[in-house]
Amino acid sequence: MRRPLAAIVAAALVFVQAPPAYAYLKFGVTVGGQAITLKWTQTPVRYSISNQGITDVPLADFQAAVDRAFATWQAVPTASISYQFAGVTAAQPGRDDGLSTLGFQNRPELDRVLASTSFLIDRVNGALLESDIFFNTAFQWSVAPAGATGRFDLESTALHEIGHMSGLGHSALGETELRDGGGRRVLAAESVMFPIAFSAGSVAGRTLKADDITGITDLYPEADFARTSGSVSGRVTKEGQPIFGAHIVAFDVARGTSVGSFTLTADGQFSIGSLTPGIYILRAEPIDDADVDSFFDAARNTDIDFRVVFVDRVVVVPKGGDSGDVAVAVVRK
Amino acid sequence: MKRSTLVAIGLCILAVGSSRAAAAQSVPAAGPGRLEVSFGALWIGQLALGSNDANDTTPTGGTLKIFSTSTDLGGVAGLEARVGVRLLQSLEAEAEGSYGTPQLKVTITGDIENAPDVTATESVQQFTVGAGVVWHPPVQAASGRLAPFVSGGVGQLRQIHEEKTSLETGLYYYAGGGVKWLLFARPHGFVNAIGLRVDARAIVRTKGVAFDDGGHTSPAIGASAFVRF
Numbered sequence: 001m002r003r004p005l006a007a008i009v010a011a012a013l014v015f016v017q018a019p020p021a022y023a024y025l026k027f028g029v030t031v032g033g034q035a036i037t038l039k040w041t042q043t044p045v046r047y048s049i050s051n052q053g054i055t056d057v058p059l060a061d062f063q064a065a066v067d068r069a070f071a072t073w074q075a076v077p078t079a080s081i082s083y084q085f086a087g088v089t090a091a092q093p094g095r096d097d098g099l100s101t102l103g104f105q106n107r108p109e110l111d112r113v114l115a116s117t118s119f120l121i122d123r124v125n126g127a128l129l130e131s132d133i134f135f136n137t138a139f140q141w142s143v144a145p146a147g148a149t150g151r152f153d154l155e156s157t158a159l160h161e162i163g164h165m166s167g168l169g170h171s172a173l174g175e176t177e178l179r180d181g182g183g184r185r186v187l188a189a190e191s192v193m194f195p196i197a198f199s200a201g202s203v204a205g206r207t208l209k210a211d212d213i214t215g216i217t218d219l220y221p222e223a224d225f226a227r228t229s230g231s232v233s234g235r236v237t238k239e240g241q242p243i244f245g246a247h248i249v250a251f252d253v254a255r256g257t258s259v260g261s262f263t264l265t266a267d268g269q270f271s272i273g274s275l276t277p278g279i280y281i282l283r284a285e286p287i288d289d290a291d292v293d294s295f296f297d298a299a300r301n302t303d304i305d306f307r308v309v310f311v312d313r314v315v316v317v318p319k320g321g322d323s324g325d326v327a328v329a330v331v332r333k
Numbered sequence: 334m335k336r337s338t339l340v341a342i343g344l345c346i347l348a349v350g351s352s353r354a355a356a357a358q359s360v361p362a363a364g365p366g367r368l369e370v371s372f373g374a375l376w377i378g379q380l381a382l383g384s385n386d387a388n389d390t391t392p393t394g395g396t397l398k399i400f401s402t403s404t405d406l407g408g409v410a411g412l413e414a415r416v417g418v419r420l421l422q423s424l425e426a427e428a429e430g431s432y433g434t435p436q437l438k439v440t441i442t443g444d445i446e447n448a449p450d451v452t453a454t455e456s457v458q459q460f461t462v463g464a465g466v467v468w469h470p471p472v473q474a475a476s477g478r479l480a481p482f483v484s485g486g487v488g489q490l491r492q493i494h495e496e497k498t499s500l501e502t503g504l505y506y507y508a509g510g511g512v513k514w515l516l517f518a519r520p521h522g523f524v525n526a527i528g529l530r531v532d533a534r535a536i537v538r539t540k541g542v543a544f545d546d547g548g549h550t551s552p553a554i555g556a557s558a559f560v561r562f
Contacts, residue, residue: 174389187397188390190388202393202394253383258387310448310451314455321499
């Protein structure tokens with residue numbers, strides 16, 4: 001789900017981790033007491049375009065923008081997911097009809113939600129059956145190549161929502177500032193999956209970043225990728241106690257790219273998989289650039305009361321292996 | 334670095350000290366087929382590997398710097414061994430190896446959220462194995478006990494990270510020169526000569542922990558004792 005100012009996580013979903021590769025926020029469901037990562041087991045993922053409710057853009061342009069967004073995800077060379085256009089439909093997104101549909105809906109009550117992704121899941125076996133995306137016509141949309149003033153870029157938003165549709169949760173790789181009238185303004189982001197959209201008129205969100213590429217690869221790795229990639233793992237503590245929800249950024253010092261994850265277990269562990277082998281530094285920061293519930297269930301005891309810190313050792317991600325446990329100690333603000 | 338520099342200075346003083354006693358003697362030249370084995374200390378200077386900023390993308394497609402990094406492989410004192418064979422009176426072929434444990438350092442500065450600047454480090458085990466040639470020009474001093482030379486060579490570089498999780502390989506090339514100082518020499522016998530060798534080189538390392546495949550040059554100074562058979 002993406003909002004121009006903040007974000008809400010669908011309550012029916014939980015974020016799960018399946019050690020040892022529990023990098024990134026992935027959607028998941030609990031089936032029979034077991035957490036199962038939400039992902040498509042059969043590809044190509046077929047999607048339809050709804051011809052209902054369209055206001056700002058012609059149907060052909062809407063389809064073209066959505067097709068480009070799907071193609072962008074499919075072009076990630078290290079990931080195996082693929083998508084296929086299944087046709088134009090009169091069905092609306094949000095209906096449990098077995099058809100993954102993208103379309104417009106007028107939802108003025110969701111005054112901070114640009115678009116949203118929903119899922120239909122088999123609660124018996126956790127299989128993902130359907131995923132729909134709606135774009136809120138309470139906002140003005142554009143498909144102009146360079147964007148249009150006062151209108152949100154449809155392709156950028158579709159790219160974000162298709163990330164969700166594919167199973168990715170939100171990334172915290174972004175910087176924001178509070179608006180005078182409430183909410184937040186994005187200063188910059190280094191992930192399409194950052195929960196808050198760039199301002200209207202921007203088309204900067206049409207390009208996947210290292211964080212997005214690593215996330216989708218972690219969910220749908222190419223057959224040989226595990227052999228050639230590596231991971232970093234460790235534990236974050238504050239005054240000796242593990243903390244949940246700390247944002248860990250692995251920065252590749254040679255390539256200048258950042259990939260983020262979180263401590264996702266009660267004992268403060270984190271792991272970032274599908275990394276390009278190399279030399280990394282780690283930065284730990286609280287999730288304070290978006291609402292915590294953009295990332296985690298509000299019931300989780302997410303700790304944001306600590307200072308940003310770098311780990312004082314170089315972390316080496318080996319090919320086909322893990323860095324070994326990295327201890328990260330943070331201090332109270 | 335400090336330790337190896339002291340070793341080098343100590344050896345130079347020893348060489349000067351012994352030159353007075355030997356100044357009046359004539360020294361037999363090393364003939365083809367003679368083997369020379371040396372062992373000593375080597376210091377290799379710091380290598381700048383590169384700098385990179387962590388940037389986020391702004392709504393206009395620009396960048397917002399989150400923090401900056403600068404990465405170096407620190408200077409290192411290590412050990413070096415050589416085995417050489419005289420091909421001609423003025424030309425020697427030698428095999429060589431060295432070992433050292435330089436520090437890989439990433440200096441992190443300018444965090445946008447005021448995280449304290451940090452230098453993240455790890456120790457790297459560095460091995461080299463290579464081959465080179467030494468040419469002794471027909472120039473002598475101190476009655477033949479001081480022999481200048483120029484040298485060059487190539488070899489393989491292996492760098493193992495601290496947690497032994499990863500091995501980096503690369504190549505190195507070097508060119509330089511120095512002097513050999515004979516402390517003892519005789520025309521016959523199993524041991525032909527004993528002496529000291531001091532040399533300075535420019536070492537070009539490629540790949541390994543470097544960010545790119547290009548060459549990175551650092552200075553190096555070696556000081557060793559040798560026995561010629």
